[in-house]
Amino acid sequence: MRVRQRAEVQEVLHGQEQVGSWPSRSAADAIMRRTWRSAQEPPERPRQPRGLMQEEHGMGSPVTVLTTCRPKKGKEARFFTLLKRHWPTLKKAGLVAPTSPRIWRASDKRTRRVYFVEMFEWKDAKASDAAHRTPEVMAAWGPMLPLLENMDLALVKPVALPFAAE
Numbered sequence: 001m002r003v004r005q006r007a008e009v010q011e012v013l014h015g016q017e018q019v020g021s022w023p024s025r026s027a028a029d030a031i032m033r034r035t036w037r038s039a040q041e042p043p044e045r046p047r048q049p050r051g052l053m054q055e056e057h058g059m060g061s062p063v064t065v066l067t068t069c070r071p072k073k074g075k076e077a078r079f080f081t082l083l084k085r086h087w088p089t090l091k092k093a094g095l096v097a098p099t100s101p102r103i104w105r106a107s108d109k110r111t112r113r114v115y116f117v118e119m120f121e122w123k124d125a126k127a128s129d130a131a132h133r134t135p136e137v138m139a140a141w142g143p144m145l146p147l148l149e150n151m152d153l154a155l156v157k158p159v160a161l162p163f164a165a166e
Contacts, residue, residue, distance in 0.1 A: 062121035063127070064155070071115065073113070086144070090131065
């Protein structure tokens with residue numbers, strides 16, 4: 001695979017204008033497109049016995065979510081107090097996988113503004129919708145929203161790379 005990719009890179013770079021040892025933007029784009037196409041095959045993963053995930057977490061597989069919450073200036077401490085109750089509320093409602101969440105307090109390198117990043121797993125693809133119909137969850141989310149300047153929600157999946165942890 002590496003030999004083929006090296007040959008493709010050399011083919012793309014042949015005759016391209018370069019600055020120092022870096023390929024031009026168009027050559028780099030071509031390399032990325034070819035690398036992306038060659039990475040379309042799903043990675044080899046050990047298979048779990050059929051039905052194991054359904055037995056543990058209901059009908060579907062867990063769905064990993066990465067939430068970035070940017071509180072309004074001066075509201076960071078109040079928001080963090082409410083954030084501490086977020087996952088326990090979801091757990092009590094039976095909406096999340098048993099994996100503990102990861103929560104980070106971050107600060108923007110340029111502005112020094114504090115924000116929070118939370119990663120957790122819904123028990124399945126339907127759990128997020130069910131959360132919006134659960135009074136206890138809505139009671140936890142309600143006071144959080146007015147404190148936020150912005151919130152990003154991302155569904156994330158691991159990318160198989162030889163140097164990256166899964």
